[in-house]
Amino acid sequence: xxxxxxxxxxxxxxxxxxxxxxxxxxxxxxxxxxxxxxxxxxxxxxxxxxxxxxxxxxxxxxxxxxxxxxxxxxxxxxxxxxxxxxxxxxxxx
Amino acid sequence: xxxxxxxxxxxxxxxxxxxxxxxxxxxxxxxxxxxxxxxxxxxxxxxxxxxxxxxxxxxxxxxxxxxxxxxxxxxxxxxxxxxxxxxxxxxxxxxxxxxxxxxxxxxxxxxxxxxxxxxxxxxxxxxxxxxxxxxxxxxxxxxxxxxxxxxxxxxxxxxxxxxxxxxxxxxxxxxxxxxxxxxxxxxxxxxxxxxx
Amino acid sequence: xxxxxxxxxxxxxxxxxxxxxxxxxxxxxxxxxxxxxxxxxxxxxxxxxxxxxxxxxxxxxxxxxxxxxxxxxxxxxxxxxxxxxxxxxxxxx
Numbered sequence: 001x002x003x004x005x006x007x008x009x010x011x012x013x014x015x016x017x018x019x020x021x022x023x024x025x026x027x028x029x030x031x032x033x034x035x036x037x038x039x040x041x042x043x044x045x046x047x048x049x050x051x052x053x054x055x056x057x058x059x060x061x062x063x064x065x066x067x068x069x070x071x072x073x074x075x076x077x078x079x080x081x082x083x084x085x086x087x088x089x090x091x092x093x
Numbered sequence: 094x095x096x097x098x099x100x101x102x103x104x105x106x107x108x109x110x111x112x113x114x115x116x117x118x119x120x121x122x123x124x125x126x127x128x129x130x131x132x133x134x135x136x137x138x139x140x141x142x143x144x145x146x147x148x149x150x151x152x153x154x155x156x157x158x159x160x161x162x163x164x165x166x167x168x169x170x171x172x173x174x175x176x177x178x179x180x181x182x183x184x185x186x187x188x189x190x191x192x193x194x195x196x197x198x199x200x201x202x203x204x205x206x207x208x209x210x211x212x213x214x215x216x217x218x219x220x221x222x223x224x225x226x227x228x229x230x231x232x233x234x235x236x237x238x239x240x241x242x243x244x245x246x247x248x249x250x251x252x253x254x255x256x257x258x259x260x261x262x263x264x265x266x267x268x269x270x271x272x273x274x275x276x277x278x279x280x281x282x283x284x285x286x287x288x289x
Numbered sequence: 290x291x292x293x294x295x296x297x298x299x300x301x302x303x304x305x306x307x308x309x310x311x312x313x314x315x316x317x318x319x320x321x322x323x324x325x326x327x328x329x330x331x332x333x334x335x336x337x338x339x340x341x342x343x344x345x346x347x348x349x350x351x352x353x354x355x356x357x358x359x360x361x362x363x364x365x366x367x368x369x370x371x372x373x374x375x376x377x378x379x380x381x382x
Binding site for chain 2: 013038052093
Binding site: 181183198199225226227228229244245246247248249250251252253254 | 311312313315316325327328330333347349351354358361362363364365366367368369370
């Protein structure tokens with residue numbers, strides 16, 4: 001079944017918007033999510049393809065309603081539970 | 094996309110997960126900050142601009158770059174090894190009758206190790222869905238109106254290779270130094286949504 | 290497995306996989322031309338399922354937009370694994 005990430009040739013998305021002088025990250029936590037993912041892949045907790053797969057498995061409405069790094073963090077959270085590193089309740093402060 | 098409240102909420106969750114992983118021995122203290130610092134000191138569009146400027150002034154380098162970019166990059170002190178693993182780079186050259194443009198329709202693959210993070214528009218569904226289907230009108234929206242006779246080639250980074258566009262050297266730049274030429278090259282030029 | 294070579298005409302698989310795939314939907318069941326062999330890697334579709342699989346050749350395959358979408362005068366080059374492809378035998382004498 002095709003997934004929501006697979007958008008090549010699809011109609012209906014909003015106009016392309018350029019952000020002048022865009023920073024590398026918009027928020028500090030985004031940089032943390034980026035670094036966290038790299039650290040977990042390097043440690044072999046999961047691989048890059050599992051990480052992409054975990055994003056693609058997000059419910060479509062959540063996927064489209066999330067920012068780029070919100071998707072990343074959701075995928076990391078999913079994989080930490082699936083790999084047995086954490087229980088779902090462990091991930092909430 | 095997050096408002097301030099949502100942002101502080103997810104920020105707290107990220108810190109919490111980091112602390113949890115540290116306590117379970119899956120992260121070292123300070124590891125995240127080190128990675129963030131390394132990333133900030135890593136890839137930047139200026140690297141791509143240096144590669145392009147060298148290719149404009151040195152035909153031999155240009156040939157080597159197009160034949161095997163990974164082997165040619167060390168000539169300008171660069172490599173593709175800065176990320177999770179060394180990645181294959183393919184450089185595609187614009188010509189009088191052809192123009193190249195890059196996309197990743199499945200996610201957001203981009204030569205981060207060389208060029209740093211990609212712009213948000215490159216990661217957007219809006220760009221990724223349309224450029225593969227109707228590149229000419231997408232490029233026109235970026236202000237790049239290509240002649241009808243220019244063939245457009247779209248490169249979808251769907252697997253392990255990463256790509257970079259070698260723009261055409263602008264006319265009237267014969268007197269510029271290599272550094273001055275590099276100053277003309279933009280990130281959009283390296284992606285293919287600008288002429289240079 | 291006999292690797293494809295530049296110039297070979299290949300057809301992408303039509304299967305609609307249950308999980309992660311790096312064969313974009315718009316390029317399914319399409320005929321294109323191998324332009325370059327781009328190393329060899331384990332199939333991402335398998336790695337995403339946590340499988341430890343051997344490397345296989347990866348190719349840059351160029352499609353005419355017309356063969357993907359029915360119109361368009363541009364080309365689209367997609368990077369695909371050997372398992373995504375079959376030799377295209379249609380239309381040959």
